[in-house]
Amino acid sequence: MERKKAILVIGGAAGIGKDYVKNRAARGDSVIFTDLNKEAGEALVNELALKGKEATFFQHDVTDWENTKGIINKVIKQFGRIDTLVHSAGITVSKSFEELTFPTWKKTISVNLTGLFYAVKAVIPEMLHHKGGNIIIIGSGSAITGTGGGVHYAASKGGAFGLMRAIASKYSHLGIKINLVAPRVIQTEMLDRLYPTEESLEKLVQKIPVRKIGTLSDTTNAINFLASKESDFIQGQVLLIDGGRTFLS
């Protein structure tokens, strides 16, 4: 029998991360997830327990290196290793360049980019020790287009591209697989905030070549593919999950 895989999802109590946590827990993997929102994290553990499924939750401030390192050490102690890291933690506050203040810029970079750096920095030694590991970053098409909430958000998401390529350039031959999923126009709370009315949403749909908003299953399917053996020759790539929005419209 195949060993149970240990999957760590950072930012797993909401949106894309949460859907993936539910999906893997349903399939019986060892799922560990973190989130800043303790209530939401515990609620998800309870929700899964009601269905007889299990997941382990840690409250996590991704901008705190010691906190990140501590959680990853605990996970390794408890589960032996981390096979897959899915990094889904992120924030956005829509601001024009004119409105944007330095604290908002800094906070967005800290959570979305520095938080990612900490997580990857903490798991790489462990993955190298086991001569293998899979990292999947939830990025954003905003990095490519410069749209989606402002200069701060685009920069914070853009940073993940170079980070991924630097990891790939250094550790591909040592068994580290790393790719990035770049969702756009997926039905999440983040999208609801950017397009609050039905009218604004309908306008958006008209700009998407496939004429629909993506669902959380679309992103979970993509993550599952990149986490599977079937995609083992895919390395350092950006997989847009966007209904054709980025390059066709």
Added chain:
Amino acid sequence: MIQFDLQNKVVFVFDGDHQVGKEIIRLYTEAGAKILFLSRTAPEDESIFILKYKDGSSSNDIGPVNLENSSFLQGLPDLHQIDIIINNLETDTGKEIIDITPEEWENVMFINLDVPFQLIKMITPLMEKQNDGVIINVSSTSAIDGGNGDTAYAASKSALESMNKALSRELASSNIRVNAVSVGKYDTSDSIPLGRKVTASEIANIILMLTTPMASYMNGQTILLDGGKTLA
């Protein structure tokens, strides 16, 4: 070589200390532009900048740059006008992720992202008033291929390129063009189709061209200056 006439233009160069910065200053001086540039007088602290001014052969110190507020911009010669921003600021760690400390990461993000962001934000209201301006961010092909594996440097550069794109969208309505030049900093000669590394003057030339009316329809682009390496 085409001679550009940039008399009556004011160029603000972020970082005039290094080889490329010096070449940029030489080239724009030759073209007749007045130049403001940042210089580090305390090499042990990368966060302390002195603003300098150069007009033809005369140059003088203006004073330290305070990133907390734009007051240092008051009382500048020619403050009524800044036409071109060239962000050539950068630092790196030269290390792989395992060895980069959180402090080193923070320093790279500060120099390569935070300082350019703050300075550009302080200066763009002037450009908006002029309804004219050009911004160039100097990036690196590390954003595409990871370069030498310095995670902090590669991440800061891909972040800068995405910031560049977002800025180009936002500022276009004020007739401000924003482009980036991506240099193959860590490429070795034998991996480059042209068989040699780029020179400081070749980098400065492309920047100069992008800031003249010759490139007046170019916006939101990242120009690869890599001797054909990245897509080879």
